[in-house]
Amino acid sequence: MSKQPERIFIKGNEAIARGALAARCKCFFGYPITPQNDIPEFMSSEIIKAGGDFVQAESEVAAANMLLGAGAAGIRAMTSSSSPGMSLKQEAISYMAGSEIPAVIVNMNRGGPGLGDIGPAQGDYYQSTRGGGHGDYRHFTFGPGTVQEAYDLTIRAFDIAFEHRTPVLILGDAILGQMKEPITPWVPEGVDDEAGRDWAITGRTNARETAREKRLIKSLFLGEGELAGQNRHLQAKYDAWTDMAECEQFETEDAELIICAYGSIGRIAKSTVRAFRKQGKKVGLFRPITLYPFPSADLKKLAQAGKRFLTIEHNLGQMVDDVRLAIRTVADSDFFPIYPGNLPTPDELEAPILACLEGK
């Protein structure tokens, strides 16, 4: 009687959109920018069919602020963009972090700085993991490496956003967004559409409540000691996320050299690791799935086991800082940059890994 689970063959962008709908996302605020256009295009009809609402905003600034409004109203909502647009969204993201508004934001990273190109890149790692706007804040950041993972993590992003009252970022890139893969879609059970009932602005009275005190969602704290208190509160929240860090470890147990890579590059590096293993070379892969919180503890364990490290990124060296911080008392990491504007193949990663393996 067991029914074969449904398999669909879709792009990463569409997987994220479908994942959001499965997670009962009710509002989507979009703005065109390559390479994420499939997401707003899909949502413009599908979220309406699902009983939600879609707005093509006048700018990324406005889209992110619409998201702020919908999140403050306690509704599952989302926006998506790519690097230049993400710079514009940072204003609202900082306000959302400061006023603890849940939201899901997607960045399909393209080449930069400036207008850059429309190809894949990982140049937004710092922006994504350090709090890309003004002020001292962080937000949860996922770095999916496959289309299935993009779907799965989008669903989880909504849960985390509401559980922790925080913006959650899904950081993909042009490869993930445009690549088609078969996935198994699933629908989470027990999603609470009114998860914000205890804090969201809903009106002092609504169908579910009797009259209550007014609510205020804000990030302005002018009173003596208030802002310090708010920052302390936020920091405690971020600290508590440490245990939620996730990674994929592939062939790390007996490896001499660990490749640290995330997202699409993590996936490409996995193919290279497989090729080396066929040759009997002891190479493994450490792929962070959460970029913030960074899976430092797992990485440190590998360092304590005497491993060596090579970080490979599609940028000039950003995540490597987190790798080095994680292992700083016991080991170091080499770094190999892939410049934006190029699309690396697994073969192209062989030379730098081999050089590192042979201690060159």
Place this chain on the structure above:
Amino acid sequence: MTEMQEKLVFSRPESVIDRPTHYCPGCHHGIAHRLVGELLDEMNLAENSLLVASIGCSVFLYNYLDVDAVEAPHGRAPAVATGVKRARPDNFVFTYQGDGDLASIGMAEIMHAANRGEKICVVFVNNTVYGMTGGQMAPTTLIGQKTTTTPAGRCITHEGAPIRMAEIIASLGGVAYAARGSLDSVKNISAAKKHLRKAFDCQLNATGFGFVELLSGCPTNWKMTPVQANERLQNEMIPYFPLGVFKDISEEGGIC
């Protein structure tokens, strides 16, 4: 016997919280707050209202009105209100913005929210200066008006001309109601309240976007007494910013 016939004819509306405001003496924000509060009471909206506060002197409106509120970044209140209204279409959603916030940094957001015909109301207080930051030139600053960033007076060839927002908003397709009132006199305050009521009605009837500009005094940054500021409003502002209704389709059944 006469005592028994005495009737309370004017008191604080319930929606306005009983606390002193931070505004300077003679600032008209307090009047605008009260008009909004009276309408929330009279139209029975307070418990269903969601306020989107803006940045400027009026940021603390959320401390004065007894409604749920969210604070928007500078100029973005119409975008935030769009998100709030799309998320909770059954609530009454309004923004309250000053002229620096709405007509300068927030020009894109106000134009597009209006043009989309968002079912929200915008209360726009125009006092021709950035108030909270200390009286710098605003997009509405009059020609020749001295501010801390136009010490010689605003010059049309260098700073351009003051923007008439009510007229611009009235020209956009999604707008159901656009009007300009003034808070300088009892007669104009009564008219301003009527404008606000119409704009609020446009949201309740889902007719479209409602916009009311309120000309206001800023004695501190104009470096005048409140009474002088009122005279300036009447003699200089109203001639440039004419009062009246610039668009009203509320009787026509709205925009699809």
Place this chain on the structure above:
Amino acid sequence: MSRIEVREDRCKGCLLCTTVCPVDIIVQSDRFNVSGYKVVEVPEELKAKCTGCASCAMICPDIAITVYKTPRKKGGK
């Protein structure tokens, strides 16, 4: 007799009310409130002239004025 009550702790002494009173009975007093503003008042000898029109309350930015109106009896003095 109609009358107004000025809530002195809220009055900021802007004097806008004095400009709109149709019977000119509101004046600045000699008293300062806790915030240091010189508050308005209706002198005792002018109180009887209040019409209860509420103009002063309408223009008061601080909702410091409450108005009570007593309808005049027809034919009364």
